[in-house]
Amino acid sequence: MRNRLLANWRTLVTILLVAGLILLALSGFLTSFLSNFLDPVIQIQAWFSERVQIVYEFFTIPRDVVSLRQENQELQRTVSLLQTEIIQLEQDLKEADILYALLGFARGRPEETYIAAAVIGQDPSPFLQYVLIDKGSDDGVLYGMPVVTEKGLVGRIEAVTASAARVQLITDSGSLVNAVIEDAETEGVVTGSVTADITVEMVSQEAEIRPGQIVQTSGVGGNYSSDVVIGQVLNVNKIENELFQSAAIQPAEDFQNLQAVLVVANFRPSNIAPLE
Numbered sequence: 001m002r003n004r005l006l007a008n009w010r011t012l013v014t015i016l017l018v019a020g021l022i023l024l025a026l027s028g029f030l031t032s033f034l035s036n037f038l039d040p041v042i043q044i045q046a047w048f049s050e051r052v053q054i055v056y057e058f059f060t061i062p063r064d065v066v067s068l069r070q071e072n073q074e075l076q077r078t079v080s081l082l083q084t085e086i087i088q089l090e091q092d093l094k095e096a097d098i099l100y101a102l103l104g105f106a107r108g109r110p111e112e113t114y115i116a117a118a119v120i121g122q123d124p125s126p127f128l129q130y131v132l133i134d135k136g137s138d139d140g141v142l143y144g145m146p147v148v149t150e151k152g153l154v155g156r157i158e159a160v161t162a163s164a165a166r167v168q169l170i171t172d173s174g175s176l177v178n179a180v181i182e183d184a185e186t187e188g189v190v191t192g193s194v195t196a197d198i199t200v201e202m203v204s205q206e207a208e209i210r211p212g213q214i215v216q217t218s219g220v221g222g223n224y225s226s227d228v229v230i231g232q233v234l235n236v237n238k239i240e241n242e243l244f245q246s247a248a249i250q251p252a253e254d255f256q257n258l259q260a261v262l263v264v265a266n267f268r269p270s271n272i273a274p275l276e
Helices: 002-027 031-108
Strands: 114-122 130-133 146-148 153-160 165-169 176-181 186-191 198-204 214-217 229-237 244-251 260-264
Touching: 176 198, 176 229, 198 229
Parallel strands: none
Antiparallel strands: 114 130, 114 260, 130 165, 146 153, 146 260, 153 165, 176 186, 176 214, 186 198, 198 244, 214 229, 229 244
C-alpha cells in the first residue's frame, strides 16, 4: 500500500513539473535559457556539418567534373550531328523545290522533251559567262541545244563531252538571241556583255518600249525555240536621229545562284548558212 502511494505521488509530481515547464515555455520565461543552451549545440552541429561536406566534396567532385566533361563532349557531338543533319535536310528540301519547279515547267510545255542537269561549275574568267552541267553526249545532250529553267532562258550548249557540257549564258558577250518585246509588238536582238549585263538592241524607233515589259525569244534564226522568257525591260535608251533604240533588261534567271537546268532535247538548231 505504501509503494502504491509513493508511485502515485511521483506521477503527480512529474505531471506538475511538466505542466509547469510547459507554462513557463509558453509564457516566454524559458526562451533566454533555451537560447543560451541550444546556441552552442547548433554551432557545433553546423561546424561538424561543414567539415563533413568539405570531406565529401573532396572525394566526389573530381569524379563529377570528369563525368560532366564527358557528358558535355557527348552533348556537343550530338548537337554537331544534329546541325549537320539540319543543313543536309535544308539542302535536300531546296533541291526538291528546284526540281519540282523544273518539273512543273516541263509539264507546261508537253511539246518539248527535256534533260534535267545539275550545274557543277562556272567559268572562272570574269569576261566569259559559262557554266558546266553534269550531262553530256552519253545522256543525249548535243551542241546548240537551248538551256532553260522554270524562270526563263539560260543559254545554249556550246561544248559537249561524254559526261558533261558547257553552257554559254545569255549574259556572255558572244551571246545573241532574237527576241520579241510583248505589248510593243516589236522585235530585237538580246546581247550579252563583258559585265554580264544584257540589252535588247536593233529595236525600231517607232516601237513604244517601257520598263516592265516582258522580253521573250522570237524563234527567228533557228537557234532558240519561241516564247521563252528572257527578262523584263529595265530602262529604255532612245536617241533622236538614230535608226534604232535599245533597252537594258533584267534577266529572269539569277545566274549567280544557278543550281539546276533543263536542256531542250528535241530542239535542233536550224542551219541558215548560205549554200556554197
